[in-house]
Amino acid sequence: MKRVRPGWLLALVVAAALCLIRPAAAVAHETRPAVLELRETAPERYDVLWRTPLFEGQRLPFALRFPEDVRQVTPPLLIQWPDWHLESWRVAVPGGLVGKTLYVAGHDATTAGVVVRLFNRDGTEWSAVVTPNHDRLVLGGQTAAGADLADAVQLGVRHILYGPDHLLFVLGLLCLAQTRLMLVKTVTAFTLAHSLTLAAATLGLVVVPVEPVNAVVGLSILFLGPEIVRMRRGQTSLAIRRPYLAAFTFGLLHGLGFAGGLTGLGLSRDALVTMLVGFNLGVEIGQLAFVGVLLAVSASVARLAVGWPHWLGYAPAYLVGSAGAYFTIARTAVLLGV
Structure with a gap:
């Protein structure tokens, strides 16, 4: 049997765990106070x-x-x-x-x-x-x-850690980032993009309805599934060559989704700025913690030198893609009032 990179097995385990999170939390996308x-x-x-x-x-x-x-x-x-x-x-x-x-x-x-x-x-x-x-x-x-500020940070951490759609998207990006440099570029691009739109939406500079944003965020996860399959087959695409471009583009949409946790609170300008800074910091802490756990577990699994069936390497792609399809369909149904 051909061996599969341990990172793929790790992605499979994490993706499966995320998909087991109760559907209500998954479809709701943003956790608003x-x-x-x-x-x-x-x-x-x-x-x-x-x-x-x-x-x-x-x-x-x-x-x-x-x-x-x-x-x-x-x-x-x-x-x-x-x-x-x-x-x-x-x-x-x-x-x-x-x-x-x-x-x-x-x-x-x-x-x-x-x-x-x-x-x-x-x-x-x-x-x-x-x-x-x-x-x-x-x-x-x-x-x-x-x-x-500490309360706002805690809200941001909880928002990202209990938002399986965001974590699945990050997981898909990690599968595409094949080098450490590419990983740094990709995570940085995602952080920059969602920080920009989070600030713009929270401060009222951009107003976008929640339901369409949620549906498109699900679509962004669905997009990554086939890209991972292409990479496994030795094919290429713009997203495979430069995953940081996909991270930045879809990160703008994810930032609008993050903003759902803050918009509508009716806070004063000063209070909103405090909440925005703390919330965004919490989101980054949660995101980096997730990436750090993935890398640590991946390194630990690599030391085991266990051989896995070749087909198992495609499982993360299908799990990410299937979860993205579920989010897209469910949120589109909510958008259409079905």
Whole structure:
């Protein structure tokens, strides 16, 4: 039997693991945080705006619990947008919300958390992020430019690590990058491209609907499958010779997908910049961690010097291509409302 490069076996294992991630997370593509805005309108009176992301028309299972002394004084107004479910109501809070504890339920491994913003009557603002690792938050009253940078970094890390489509795309690029120099060029091109469009979309310079972007991101993964097969057969193409060009081109689209985790949060300009920097940094940390694990495991497998059937070398290509086809079809169905 012919031997297959250990890296291909590694790609097979990783791709299979990614494809086992629950379909809801995969089709949703971007993991958006819920948003809670608390606006003080009068002494001990607050308007509440609660926005939760939608997946296939259904709300993600976030739930709020205010302290027992918080009393709802108006019935909730319910509005459903294509991407968000909105609820608005007014509460009475003896002594105000500063120092009170808010509880959030419904977190799981794939949710990004809840962005909480508190607007005081004196003009000060306070914001923070309730991450899936915690279920409570003590509301503060001091002025804050935005969510803590560390919280934003954590959101970015979770976004990339629980986004199997992005990781599958990176995996496909690694299969095409045949030298270390080409690998560095390819990863750098992908990073530069998605950073540009992430910033542009988050700051409102580019506005693109989420559903078409998600569908095209799936198509970008599907594109890599046949390219890997061509390379295995000794054929060539522009993507095989210069994978960094494919990484940059499709990276622009992936950046728009990343932006789905930040757009619509309603943050102030300063808060949005803080969130953008931290989020993008978190995405890069998660991406580089993924690449580092791949390279480390690949080097370890190479030391085993195990022979594998020749046909097994094509498995990663078919897994990446099949996953890309699934994402494309499922997201196109969502786009068309099927």
